[in-house]
Amino acid sequence: MARNRVRTTRLVSVLALSAALPLATGCGTESTPAPDQKAAGRKPVVVVTTTWEGAFAKAAGAEDVTVIVPRSVHHAPDYDPKPSDLAAVAKADFVLYAPFEPYAAKIKEAAGSKAKLVEVNLDNDPAKAGAEVARLGGLFGTKDTASRWKTRLDDEVAKLNGELKAAWPDGKRPSVVSQVFTAWAAGLAGATTVGTYGPEPVTPAQLASLSAKKPALVLDNAHMSTGTVLPDSGAKQVGIVNYPGEDLDLLKVYRDAAAELKKAMGGV
Structure with a gap:
């Protein structure tokens, strides 16, 4: 413990x-x-x-x-x-x-x-x-x-990936912009990553470039968040947590991320 x-x-x-x-x-x-x-x-x-x-x-x-x-x-x-x-x-x-x-x-x-x-x-x-x-x-x-x-990790990821694909809006793979340390969550969702940012704050030039790609989701790093990443872009921002809780259960990090992604895709 x-x-x-x-x-x-x-x-x-x-x-x-x-x-x-x-x-x-x-x-x-x-x-x-x-x-x-x-x-x-x-x-x-x-x-x-x-x-x-x-x-x-x-x-x-x-x-x-x-x-x-x-x-x-x-x-x-x-x-x-x-x-x-x-x-x-x-x-x-x-x-x-x-x-x-x-x-x-x-x-x-x-x-x-x-x-x-x-x-x-x-x-x-x-x-x-x-x-x-x-x-x-x-x-x-x-x-x-x-x-x-x-083996447990592989089974859990396969299960969550299947559930997330079933939650794709209109059955279509969502496009995402991801903070560099949350790219793994985009892979878990089977999403298409159209751009990344961080760990530094997004510059005006990056903001314009990333917004132009019209992502459906922004996967933000909850531990290094700088607020709304792409305001007025229409993208839904999802906070991804990398650190496990006091139970040190890394598999729960994947389950929690999947839950947040499913919730966000339901409103995309």
């Missing part, structure tokens, strides 16, 4: 404590041999920066997962860890982070942890997510669990 904690203290406080903690003998990276979980006869202890990494870890077979950044913090790089986070990190076998979270390595270093630091490719595209979960399963020594989850 994920153990989430609220963090507000500045990162400088974290680093200040490092002098009083044991120094790491080496930085755990992907080139460092992973702990032999099978030989140790236990499941890996995993610390993750957000619920998104946590969901990938859980899908791969991790059972002892601690989440650092609360789900209420929509933009993880803005989060400042608290000194008490160090206790969890120091006991971890693996610390999972995304490249846009610059504090992850500093947390591990400050804690004196010998955990393996693993960069995770956070992309909910089903093929990429399945591959990443399989890779983590290999690191954790839980390949069988990861493989079973991949």
Whole structure:
């Protein structure tokens, strides 16, 4: 079960404590041999920066997962860890982070942890997510669990894709404009992507270009929303959530996105 904690203290406080903690003998990276979980006869202890990494870890077979950044913090790089986070990190076998979270390595270093630091490719595209979960399963020594989850993912995506195609307005494939981090949702719906935007705000030139393509839907990133993307275009905007909840159920992210897409297509 994920153990989430609220963090507000500045990162400088974290680093200040490092002098009083044991120094790491080496930085755990992907080139460092992973702990032999099978030989140790236990499941890996995993610390993750957000619920998104946590969901990938859980899908791969991790059972002892601690989440650092609360789900209420929509933009993880803005989060400042608290000194008490160090206790969890120091006991971890693996610390999972995304490249846009610059504090992850500093947390591990400050804690004196010998955990393996693993960069995770956070992309909910089903093929990429399945591959990443399989890779983590290999690191954790839980390949069988990861493989079973991949089967569940494939079945869920096929089911949702069929339901969404059945909901196409007038039986026609909808055209969409997608934020770059929500393109996976367009694929889930079987939609035609006529343009993308972000992560920067849409410029006037982009606005004119994207509006001219007359999309039926705009798939916005709920975690990086800048408001209505294509005002006066007639397109219906759909907020797509990438981060799972505290249950770390990544499949629910697909189900929730499908529900929002179906609702939007009903009014297109």
